[in-house]
Every structure is written in C-alpha cells, then in structure tokens.
Amino acid sequence: MARALVSAIAEELGSIIASELRLTVSVKEEVQKLESKFRTIQAVLNDAEKRQLKDEAVKLWLDKLKDVSYEMDDVLDEWNTAMIKADIEKQKEKKKKKKKKRKLKLHRDIAHKIKELNEKFDEINKERETYGFELTRGIEEIERPKTTSFVDVSEILGRDKVRNDLVSILLGKRSVEERSPHVISLVGMSGIGKTTLAQLAYNDHDVKSQFEKRMWVCVSEPFGQCRIAKEILKSIEGQSPDMTSLQSLLDRICDQIMRKKFFLVLDDVWNEDPTLWEPFRLALRYGTQGSRIVVTTRKNIVAEIIGSVDMINLEVLSNEDCWLMFSKLAFCDKNPEEHKQLEDLGRKIAMKCKGLPLATKTLGTLMHFKRSREQWKNVLDSNLWELEDMGRSLFAPLLLSYYDLPSPLKRCLSYCAVFPKDYVFFIDELLFMWMIHGYIDSKANMEIEVMAR
Template sequence: MADALVSAVLQQLTAVVYQEIEQEVTLVVDVRKEAQKLKSTLQTIQAVLIDAEKRQVKEEAVKLWLDKLKATSYDMDDLIDEWNAFILTSQIAKKKVCSCVASPCFSFSKIVLHRDFAVKVKDLNKRLQVIGREKDTFSFDLIRANEEVQRPITTSFIDVSEICGRDQDNHIILNKLLSENSQEKRGLHIISVVGMGGIGKTTLAQLAYNDQQVKAYFDKRIWVCVSDPFDEIRIAKAILEALTEVAPNVIELETLLQKIHHSIERKKFLLVLDDVWTEDCTKWESLKHSLKCGSPGSKILITTRKENVANIMGSTTLFPLSQLSEEECWLLFSQVAFFGRSSEDCKGLEDIGRKIANKCKGLPLAAKVLGGLLRFKKSKEQWQSVLDSELWELEEAEKGIFPPLLLSYYDLSSTLKQCFSYCAIFLKDSVIEKDKLIKLWMAQGFFKGTKNKQVETIGQECFDDLAMRSFFQDFQKNENNSRILKCKMHDIVHDFARFLTKNECSMLEVTVANDPKIESCTEKGRHLVVVLEKGCSFPPFIYNFQKLRSLLIKSYNKNSSIGGALPKLFDELICLRSLDLSWCLIKEIPKEIGKLVRLRYLKLSNNHDLRELPETLCDLYNLQTLDLTRCRSLRTLPSGIGKLQNLRHLDNWETFRLRVMPKGMERLTCLRTLKELVVADVCNDSRTFTIGDLENLSCLQGDLKIRGLGNATDLTEARKAKLRNKKDLVGLTLNFDISTGRIGGEDIILEALQPPPCIERLEIRCFNGPLVFPSWLQSTTLAQLRRITLSNCRNWEYLPPLGKLPSLESLEMLNMERVKTVGVEFLGVTREEGQTSSPTPSPASSSSMIAFPNLTSLRFTNMREWKDWISCEISSTRGAEVDVAVMPRLHSLDIQTCPKLKTLPHHLLRLTSLKELSITWCPILSEYCRKEWPNISHIRDIRVDGVYVRRNGH
C-alpha cells in the first residue's frame, strides 16, 4: 500500500512541475526546488518499500515507520490536489472573464502560486527528510519490483488422513485425469485449478497426484513447484530429474527439452505444475511443445491464483475451486484445535468453536491457522477473546493467513494495490456494485485516462484483473451479455484489505445501546464508513476527521439527524473526494457544500424529500459523479450546472418531478451517463436545455430515457440531436408522456430521433401520433436490437412490422388501445417478398423467410379491443406460395387483459420451442385453450389466471 501511494504521489509531483509549461503556471523558485527535493527523497524511499512491506508483517517498528510515511504521502497528495483545484478554479474564472470582454480577449498574466502553498511544501519536505533518515536504521534491502519474493516450496507428499472435505472436488479432478476421449487424443490436455491463496489448490493437486488409480494409469508422474519467476531452465531440470531420477548437469534449455522429449515419447504422463504465476506465454511455449510427444491420455495439471494464467497456458479445462462447506470447515478446524483434548473438553468448547470456524468462511488455511492458535488455549474465555476479535487484528492471522495473500498482493501493480486496498471501505459481506466501485476509484485518483483510453475503461480493466486473480467472488452477471454487475469479497480477503489499511480505513457503528467513542476510530484516518441506527444522533466528533477522503454514511433505518450536521461537516471535511449520503432523509443540501472543492463523487440517491440543489454545488469543478437516483421530489437542477465540466456521470433515474433541464448542460461534454433527459414544456425558453442540445453530448453511453417528447415541436431541433451518432448508447427510451395538447407532428419527431445502429434496448411510450411507423423501426439497420417495449401508442391500429429485426429476443406490447387485429403485417412480410426470382413462376414455385428469427419472449398486456390473431398464411401477388417460419425460437408467451381475443394462431400452437404459456384475464382465450388442449398439451408450463394447468410435464 505504501509503495502504491508513493508511486502515485511521485506522478503527481512530476505533473505539478510540468504545469509551468503546459498550463501557464508560475512556480515560486524556492517551491520548485522544494518540489524537486520531495521527489528525490521519495524516490530514495521507494527503493526500499518492497522490503519494508514484507517486513511489516513481523516487525512492529517497520509497520509504524510505514504508517508515518503513508500519512505524509497522503498529506502531499492532498496538497497537490489543493494546488490543482486552485489552478482549475483560476482557469475557469479566467475563461469566464474572457467571455465577457470584447475581442481581443482580455490579457492575463500567468497564474502565480500563492505563499501558503510554498510554506506547506517546505513543511512536508522536513517531515519526509526525517522519515528518509529513519529508514537507514532498518537496513532495508534495495529490492527492485521484478526481483523474486520468497515463496513457499510445495511437494507432492501429503497425509491423506489429515484432509477434510474436497471429496467431490477430488472426484471431479480424478475423472478429468483418468478420462480419455477423441478430443484429448488430438492434443495435450491441460487442466487448471484456479482459486485464491489458501483455498486448497495444492492440497487438491496432491490428493489427485497420490491417488492409486492415477499411479496405475500414468506411466510417469512429475511434480514441479513453479512459483514466481517462471524459470524455464529450472523447471525443465526438475521435470527431467523426475523422469530419469538423475540430476541433470546440462544448462542449455535446448538440450534439456530434447532429453525431456526423448524421456516421455510414447509414454502416458501426468505433469503437475503447482503455483504458476507468469502471464508471459513465451516462457511456456517451448516447454509445452516438448511435451506433445507423450501417449494419448497424458495430462498436465496446473494450479494458479490467476484465471488469466490458465487461459495463457492453453487450458482445455478450467476448474474454479470454491470454499469448503461449513461442516467441512468445522471438521478441519476441530481436527486441529481439539487435538489431544478429552471428549468432555471438546463438548464444552464446541458451540464457540463452531462460531470461530465460521469466521474462516470455508478457507482451509484459515481453519488450520485458527485451529492451531486455539489448540493451546484451554479456557473458554481465551476462545471467546478470539471469537470477539476481528481476524485482521490477530497476530496469528498476520503471520499465518495473510502471508499467502501478500504474495498475491505483491504481484499487483501499484495501481491495482491501491484499488484492492480501497475495498476495505466496504462493510464485510456486502454486495459491491462494480460501476460504483470504479467511480470511487476514479474519485481517489488511482488512475488517469489517456488519449486513447477513457478512465472508466481503465477502471474496468483494473476490476477484471482483480477478479481474475480471485480477489472478488460471488459474481452477479447481466443475463444477456455475462457482464459482471456486482460481486463480493471473501471475508478473509476483506480482513486482509483491512490489515493493509489499518490506520486508514475505519468503520463506525452508532447504536442506541452503545454510544461510540472517539478511540474506536483514528482522527488520522482517510476513509470512514458510518452506520447509523434509527434514533441515534450524528456523532459530532467526526468533524475532527479533517483528513478524510471518503465518507460513506449508511443509514439503513432512516436516521434523520444527518441533515442538520451537514453545514459543519462541509465546513470541516474539506479533503473529501467521495461522499455518500444516500438514504439519509435529507431535505436540503446546505450552501456550504461548495467548499468541498476536491469532491469527485457525490451520492445523494434515495433522499425522497430533497427538492432542490444549491447553486454552490456548481463550484465543485472536480466533480465526476453526481448520483440523484430516486430523488423523487427534486424539481430542478442548479442553473449553473454547466460549470461542472469534469462531470462524467449524472445519474438521475426516477427523478419523476424533474420537469426541466437548465441551459448550460450542453457544455458537459465529458458526460458519459445521463439517465433521464426532460424536454421542457416551455417553448423558445433560452434558460432550458432543448432536444437539439443533445448534439454536444457526444460521449453518452449506457441507457438514456428522454421524457416529454410530446412537447418537442421543432423538427430541426430533433434532427440536430443526432441520436443516431451516439454510438455508445445501448438503451433508449422515447417517452411522449408530457404533452402541450397539440395534435400532429409527433410522427416526424419520432422519425427524426433515429437510434444509433448499435442500440440493444428500445422503448417507445405514450406516442400520440398517427398510424405512421418510423422507417428505422421497420428496417434491418438496428441489427443489434434485442429488446423492444411499445406502450400506450394510442392511435396505432396495427402493430409495426418488426419481424425482420435479426437479433430481437424480447418484445412487449402494452396498452395498445386501438389494435383489433394482429396479422401478417406484424411479421414484416409483404406479398412482393413472396415472389421468386423466376420471371414466370409456376404454381409450384415457392420461397421462404423467417419472421422474428431470434425472438424468445413475447408479451401482450391490456389490449382490450384486440379480437383476432391471424395465422401467417400468405401468397405472393404472382401466385407462388411463401413458406414463412414464424418465431422458431419462441420460449415464452404471456397474454394479459385481452378480453376479446378469440384464438391463438396455428403456427404458434405447433412450435416445439414454446415452453411457457401464460393467459390472464382473457376469458374467451382461456376457454379456447381448454378446447384446444390436444394441440397445446406439449407446452411444458401452462398457466391460466395465475393457476398452473400444466407444469413441468405434470
């Protein structure tokens, strides 16, 4: 963590010096010298940090020295951030004055650094020089980042009688090792066991390696502990020695590989490569090629913490290893903890022992370490003390559980170290939203965007890297594209993050029964989570935490004391970069918020009574994320919001009362997220954002909902929006809900609002225009469109022809009041398309097409005039038959509140793909289905008016 922080500060210091040239900033000469001294001293200290971070686990003095270094580094970073905020404010003020002065622009001198900054730089330099001198007392080794870190050496030997659990995992691995199929005969079969440190990968490999069936099946078995770095010659020597039982005396890799090739040729072998870390495929390729001459059925078994390693090694099977079950973990723990105890002693300690074992969360290493700790503790009070302690506070955890995790931590870049350590701010076992985590990382400045790569993309890569290294688990994914949405951290990985950030991240729980004390947190902390119970006052001593960078307040029980604390909070905690005030019953944001000039992330979601935001919020020039989700009483946004030119994410989902967007938002050209845009009902008002102003927001991505399109009267403005050019949008809602009462014109507005071709989700709501479908909805240009919802299109008498959309999977039709018939036009089929290429087709000639080729889910709701659904029987104008396949992949059909609908079309009844049929409040159709039972009984699940008539074949 210290290494990561120092690296970040060094980058910042370098940037400050370059500001002289790039941003017309004049540094006082003394300050320039002091900044160079700071940089030089930091570089000297950085050279010993890898050794210091390793030694902090066992040496308290080193740990204290690192804490002092981190505190000073944080203060340096705060000072640099203050300087950058000053520069940004000055430049914005300069632009503002220039815009008010007639051309040529008013002349300004360079921005001169104020004296306070110079004094603070000198003070920090003195502090850092003291730290630099103190480092010499520890005799640190100068270890470069790419030097080998001491790692445990594994062997194949194991006492099977000491192993608890893993029976099912062992059975799966054995089946994979002992099976032989045609695919495996064609190439080398590589099985990778992937999981976090201490989860039992090596133990599972040892169990398989020593199994009697495995010994009998393979002609040769080789075990190599690879570790890091991946030394090809050492590994080749180890393999050759295992094959020949003679230590090789050659040193050339080519000779070694030739001998390996000769030794395994036409032999069935098992090679275990334990603890592989390298992601350099070139180090593995030559060795891999030398092993391809073994007999069919030869296997390579790899253990690694990193999924990417498994992919690079060319794994044919990837086996993610999960935690032990609760009972397995208890058996392993009790086997160690109760060794040599009487049955009476064991019985008396079992209840508390099970609770301690649960703290291990299925991690075998933790069960062994805690079991070993309690093996020599005899009294129940001693066991209770261990139970009451946080794992990261136990010395035994530092020495036994955390070292394997430290290896994974050392393998991270400085950026990833910061990103991982920051995760200590989340409550244990909490669900972590990936996008929120990335925005919090951004707010802390852990990474910067580049010309070719956006900062969000870098954040996504950091998350993926940590996920592939087993730092995250329990992923919740988008069902459509498998994109990770949420995750968790294993409790012990979370404890490890807390261990790394002991004096930086704190959690304060304020309950009625137990008033908090200031000693429970450190005033030098940088990140704080406050959990407030209902009825508890906001603890005033938090005002003293003036160095806080993150403050996340969890008010699950709707505590109302927070609003009154905000003015002083904003006065005192001016170093904040991230502030979460969601669910805090806040009715008003005080004007003092403008003092938080370093703030990048502000979450105000679910404050349902919040009506407005102060204009001073627009002074937060660094703000990147403003989350107003479900602030349902919010009526306006500040008129000066255009000043927030660093704003990237404005999340205003479900701000129902927001009826206008202020002019100036078009200047937010960095904006990536804008959940809802409101088209005002005030025509030609220069103070309001118009639909045409969307042109400037070219970076929008994700989902966009446009409300109030019924007020859009200017076709030129609609065309100016250029929605079709916003290539990063994936979801679009066009809602005509707010109307001026005019009649006509909506159809040409809708035509002008053509979505981008990459759109995946589309909704059209409350369209009042005539029966004129937009041309883009009938074409194949929306090739990636997967989901459509059409609702309350009151004047449409027919459904639009959507059958040609190649990727459409889900279609919903809601409240289409005038539709009476659904016919072949809905399929997108025309009679002309039935014509063959023959100039004079015979009556026997025919053609074919597929309507809705990928549709799996179809739903109709509240179509009260709908009577007929016509089957797709069509002939061409020249008499040729047209073979139309309709919805061949349809899985689910749901029809609700269509009281006049008589029948279902025959082409749907014949579908073997249809598995779910639900009919609700459709009396005529329900009766029809009862009569047609022989024709629909093949459908797996049939539900009528909420009652299953047939379910899962019964």
C-alpha cells in the same frame, strides 16, 4: 519481528548487568538505562506490531526502533567478541599495565556507543507516548502437550466431488477425443486448497498405475525456463541435469517422454507470457495420447494461455465443512467437557475463516494448544480480524498464528524470509544458521528445535 529483536536484546543487556564482568560505573549506568528503555518498549510492541498494518505512522516508528535495535545488536556483538579476545589474552603472559590500558579503552568505546544509542532511544520513547499503545500484560506461556498428537488431515472435507472429477479426467473416463497432452487447470484464490487437491490426485493409486512417468514441478515466480526444464528432468531421472542450454534440456525431456504416457503437475503458475510457455507445449507433445498436465494457478488468464481443456474453479468450503476441519484439529486431544465448553466460540472462529482450508487449518492448529475459554475469546475478539479484506480472510489467521509464537521462535521464523520462494530447507542446516546468528544455542531453546523438526 521488532518484538522478537527487542526481546532478545533486552535479555542480553540484562545478562551483561547480572554477569560477573567488571564494568566501569559509567558503562554499567548506560547499560542499565538502555535495558530499562528496551523493557519499556517491549511492553507495547504487541499492540504496535498489530497497528502498523493499518497505521503508516506506527510502521515508520517501528522501522526507527528496528534500526536502533540492529545498531545495539552490533554493539553487543562487538562487546562479546572483545570479551572472547580478552579471555584468550588472559591466558597468555602479558604485562598487566598493557592489559589494563586495553580494557579501559574497550570500556570507553562501549560506553560512548551505548550513550549515543540511549539518546536515540529517548527520541523513540517520546514518540511512543503519542500513540497510546496498549501494554502487554506479561508474556503468555503457550502450554504444549508433552506427547505429540498427529492428526490425519489427508481427507479434504467438502472436496469429494471435485476430487473425484479430477481423478476421472486424469483416468480418461470423461474424454472422447482430446488434444495431447490434456491440460487441466485448478484455479482459485490463495489458501483454497489447489496444491493439496493436486497432491491427492498425484498420489491416487489408480492414477499412479495409469502413467509411465510422473513429474511434479513447483513453478512460482519468476518463470525460469531452464530451471523448470531441469526440475521436470529431475522428477524423471532423480537428479538434476548438468546442461544449461534450454534446447538441450527440452531435447532431453522429449527423449524421456517419447511414446510414453506421462502425468505432469505444474504447481503455482503465475506467468502470463505465452511465448515462455510455447517451447514446453511443443516439447510435451511427444508424449503418447492420454498424457495429462495439471496446472494450479490463481489466475484464469494463465489457465487460458496454457491451453486448458478443463478448468476447475475451486470454491470455498461450506460453513459445516469448515467447522468439521477446524474441530478435528482444535479438539483432537480435548475431553468432551472441554469440547462442550469451547464449541460455541470455536464455531464463531471457524466462521471467520470464510471457507478457506488453509485459514481453517492454521486456526485449528493454533487453538489446539489453547485450553481456557478466555484464550479462545481473545482470538475471537482480536482486532486482526478487521484486516480480513486483505487476502480474503487468509491474512488475519496467519497473523494470529504468527503473533501467538514465543519471541525467540518469531525471530527464527522471520529469518526464513531471506530465502527465496520454494527454497528447500534442511532442518539441521537451518538450525545451525539459527545458532550462528544467536537466535538459539546448542543447549537452550530445545523446544524450538523440536518444533522445527
């Protein structure tokens, strides 16, 4: 995030210097000094952002940098607003003397604020020298293919058996006598493919024809009883109910599933409090025999609390399945010669994913856009792999993918972090928010818009 912010500010400072605005000598000097310092800092941020993950002192230094950068961002906003006002006033008939006084006051105020920021930056620059950061050798341009290549990844490699087992349980082929509804839990670490497996089962043709009602609810945290009840009803009725009482919502659910065979997926469940689950358990008993609930969770205790009859613990993919998934994405539009030249590095990168489907998919997609052997070797030798213990190999691939983004796109992605988990984005609305924050504009950065879509 710091790199994207500093990059945007450095560009804006540069554009002010290069513009036809009539700056006083003092203002222009201060802007030039600050722009030079931002450019200097920008050259080491790639290394600093990686090192902050293991070095608390570097993290604190980056926090200081971000604070000053946000202050500078505010000053630039103030400057731009003043310029817009000045343009409007120019069109009105006013006394020249009054205009001149106003402009001089603006220059003095801006110069004073920029001078203060320059002093703060001097301190940050001195601290930078103590860390010995590596310089970035220019910003790497990511070459995107001119035509979009879609890859079918609906087939989950190495999951045929577990998928067939899950479908068999849903269809009742393995049950003799069971409680109703029959609860199946898919348990495993982050990125193992729990949600994808549930989606495949949910959309299976035989499964769809077996149930009268199908509902999908993303639970996550916190476990809001009314929110979850509303989501269940929304899946059934196609619209969110206007009721606010949990009892009223549960009564409505009972009416909807009464004597009907239903299939409910509760995705990403974390709640370990059985008292929060109990009202749902009682309400869902009104479905007919053969109804099913699939729960995806990272915790065995959640599967137990929710009353699972079957618990499927998902294991990592084999090395060969991991390689097949990776190569399917990374080499989908490369010619046989490129495949041959890069395969040895690709196999080593796939091994780094430690059998996690999400990590494999992330790295495969990242390498799809890299053509040279040097680019592939840079990924393989990245020091981010040293962080693989954090998140069991998932953390490093996601960070590699993030750091590979162009600076403007990093800033757009970081902005999305202000929204709550499982927030449903509307692309046009998100693009508009990026525009009003100055991350993109209506004409430039069209690549970001295309990628977002």
